[in-house]
Amino acid sequence: MPMFEITIVPLGTNSPSLSRYVKVSYEEIKRSGLKFQLTPMGTCIIGDFKEVFSLVERIHEKFARMGIDRISTQIKIDDRRDKEITFESKIQAVKGREKKR
Numbered sequence: 001m002p003m004f005e006i007t008i009v010p011l012g013t014n015s016p017s018l019s020r021y022v023k024v025s026y027e028e029i030k031r032s033g034l035k036f037q038l039t040p041m042g043t044c045i046i047g048d049f050k051e052v053f054s055l056v057e058r059i060h061e062k063f064a065r066m067g068i069d070r071i072s073t074q075i076k077i078d079d080r081r082d083k084e085i086t087f088e089s090k091i092q093a094v095k096g097r098e099k100k101r
Contacts, residue, residue, distance in 0.1 A: 005076040006051050007042035008059055010068040024066070025059050037087050038087055044087060
């Protein structure tokens with residue numbers, strides 16, 4: 001199943017703080033039932049393409065209802081098909097190489 005790293009940024013908020021919008025995104029992601037990991041600069045999500053892109057669209061719509069007229073979204077996708085990946089397996093792969101030095 002693909003892994004996505006998503007950052008959704010509302011523009012024109014008249015404030016340097018975005019935590020209000022991160023909370024809205026976070027709540028919508030929790031409701032999705034998808035496996036996710038919140039990070040300081042974005043959110044990692046495991047799910048199929050339709051589910052994740054539908055989730056991004058729902059977050060965009062929530063921001064629009066909050067009066068946001070422009071949203072910038074960055075999405076990275078790791079679509080590995082030879083084996084299942086998890087957040088933990090990707091981190092462990094790096095840490096395992098660290099020990100081999």
